[in-house]
Amino acid sequence: MNIAIIGTGYVGLVTGACFAEVGNNVICMDVDKAKINKLKKGILSIYEPGLEEIVKKNLFSGRLKFTTDLNYTIENSEIIFLCLPTPSKKNGNADLSILFSVVKDIAKILRKIAEKSEEQIKKFLISKSTVPVGTADKIKEMMDKELEKFKEKVEVEVASNPEFLKEGNAVQDFMFPDRVVIGVNNGEAERILRELYEPFVRTGAPILVMDTRSAEMVKYTANAFLAMRISFMNEIANLCERLGADVEKVRIAIGYDNRIGPKFLFPGVGWGGSCFPKDIKALIKMGEENGLNLEIVNSVYEVNERQKKIIVEKIKKHFGKDLKDKKIAVWGLSFKPKTDDMREAPSITIINELLKLGTKITAFDPVAIPNAKKIFGNKIKYAKSQYDALKNADALVLITEWQEFREPDFNYMKTLMRTPVVFDGRNIYNPEKLKRLGFTYYGIGRP
Missing domain, CATH: 3.40.50.720 (NAD(P)-binding Rossmann-like Domain)
Structure with missing residues (x-):
C-alpha cells in the first residue's frame, strides 16, 4: 500500500x-x-x-x-x-x-x-x-x-x-x-x-x-489507568514509610493477585513523559467541559506532582535545610530508561528544587544529556560517566533506572564520594547490602 x-x-x-x-x-x-x-x-x-x-x-x-x-x-x-x-x-x-x-x-x-x-x-x-x-x-x-x-x-x-x-x-x-x-x-x-x-x-x-469516539477514548482511559496504578503505589509507599512497612514486599505480594497483576506497581519519584501528563490533563478538561469532576483522575495528577518532590524532602531531612554548596550526583535524566525524552521528566523538578536550595549538581545519563542541556544549560555540570559524576559528591540521587546503574561497583563509588549517601528514587538497590558496605540508604516506601 x-x-x-x-x-x-x-x-x-x-x-x-x-x-x-x-x-x-x-x-x-x-x-x-x-x-x-x-x-x-x-x-x-x-x-x-x-x-x-x-x-x-x-x-x-x-x-x-x-x-x-x-x-x-x-x-x-x-x-x-x-x-x-x-x-x-x-x-x-x-x-x-x-x-x-x-x-x-x-x-x-x-x-x-x-x-x-x-x-x-x-x-x-x-x-x-x-x-x-x-x-x-x-x-x-x-x-x-x-x-x-x-x-x-x-x-x-x-x-x-x-x-x-x-x-x-x-x-x-x-x-x-x-x-x-x-x-x-x-x-x-x-x-x-x-x-x-x-x-x-x-x-x-x-x-x-x-466507532471513532470510543477509539479516541480508549487511549486516554488506558494512560489514565496506568498512571493511576503508579500514583496509587506512590501513596502506599509514603504510608509504608510512616508505618515501618516495606512497599517492595507489599508490591510483590499484591502483584501475584490475578485481578491486579505485577505491572505498573513500581513506586518511585513519579511519572513523566510525553503522554501521561498531557493526556491526563486533557481528560480532566474533557470532564469539566461536560459537567463532570473526574476526582480520581485529578488526584492521580496531584499525587504525582507531590511525589516528584519527595526525594528532595528526604535530602533536606538528612543534611538539614542548609544545602548550600552540597554537591549532589544525579544518575538518570530521561523520564524513563531507553529513551532520551525529558518531557515532564521528574529529574527536571528534582534538580530545579535542589538548585533553589543552593546545591551543586553533576548529572549523568547514557543518552539524554543533549536534551538536558537545552533545559538546564550551564546551571548544572554534565559528567562523562556515572562514576565521573560521583567525584567528591555528598550524595547520589538515582532518578532513572537505566540498566547500567543496577549493579555498580559500590566499593569504587565509596572511594569517589565525600560521603557515601544514596537516595534511590526507583528502589533498585538492596538496602541491607548497601548498609553492610557502609552506605546510608534512602529508598521510596522503605523503612
Whole structure:
C-alpha cells in the first residue's frame, strides 16, 4: 500500500518505519527541514532502540522516503496517517491547532488535484495522534466543508487508530501489538486498516473495531489507568514509610493477585513523559467541559506532582535545610530508561528544587544529556560517566533506572564520594547490602 505519515516524531517515525518494514511504500513528511535532511541520510533526531536499523534498511531499499513537500506526499499516497503533536494548552486542553491546520492544507491539495483530474479521488485520513473525543468527527466535518464543491469527485474517509507505543520499546510494541484499535463510523476504512495491520497480528492479537469516539477514548482511559496504578503505589509507599512497612514486599505480594497483576506497581519519584501528563490533563478538561469532576483522575495528577518532590524532602531531612554548596550526583535524566525524552521528566523538578536550595549538581545519563542541556544549560555540570559524576559528591540521587546503574561497583563509588549517601528514587538497590558496605540508604516506601 502507498502510505503517508504526516509528522516524524516518536509516533510518526516508528509508524512509518514499521509499515515500510513489512513491504509498504511509505512517505514521511515533516515541516522541519533540518530533521528531514538528516533522516534522508539515516540520521535520527530521537533515541529509540532498534529504530535506526529499520529506518536505514527501508530508506536504502526505497520503501521509506522523507520529504517536506505535503503536495507530493498527498498526491502519492492512498492512506494518510496524522501523527502530529497535540500539546497541552495552559488550561489543560489538547492544542489541536497544528492538526487542524494540516487537515485544511490537505483539503486544499485535494481540491487542486480534483480541479486538474477527471478521475475519482479516494483517500483515507487516519488520526493516530492522541486527540480529544470527537476530533475525528470534526476532521470529517472540516473535510466535507472544504470539499463541498467536489463531493461527487473526491471521497475522504476519516478513521481513528490510536497508538500504544512505549518509548524505549516502541518498535517492539508496533511489530507485536497487544491489540490494534480501529475507530470507524462507516465506509471502507475498516477493510483497508484490517489489511494494513494483518502482518502485525498473525500471532493472534485482536483487531478491535469500534466507532471513532470510543477509539479516541480508549487511549486516554488506558494512560489514565496506568498512571493511576503508579500514583496509587506512590501513596502506599509514603504510608509504608510512616508505618515501618516495606512497599517492595507489599508490591510483590499484591502483584501475584490475578485481578491486579505485577505491572505498573513500581513506586518511585513519579511519572513523566510525553503522554501521561498531557493526556491526563486533557481528560480532566474533557470532564469539566461536560459537567463532570473526574476526582480520581485529578488526584492521580496531584499525587504525582507531590511525589516528584519527595526525594528532595528526604535530602533536606538528612543534611538539614542548609544545602548550600552540597554537591549532589544525579544518575538518570530521561523520564524513563531507553529513551532520551525529558518531557515532564521528574529529574527536571528534582534538580530545579535542589538548585533553589543552593546545591551543586553533576548529572549523568547514557543518552539524554543533549536534551538536558537545552533545559538546564550551564546551571548544572554534565559528567562523562556515572562514576565521573560521583567525584567528591555528598550524595547520589538515582532518578532513572537505566540498566547500567543496577549493579555498580559500590566499593569504587565509596572511594569517589565525600560521603557515601544514596537516595534511590526507583528502589533498585538492596538496602541491607548497601548498609553492610557502609552506605546510608534512602529508598521510596522503605523503612
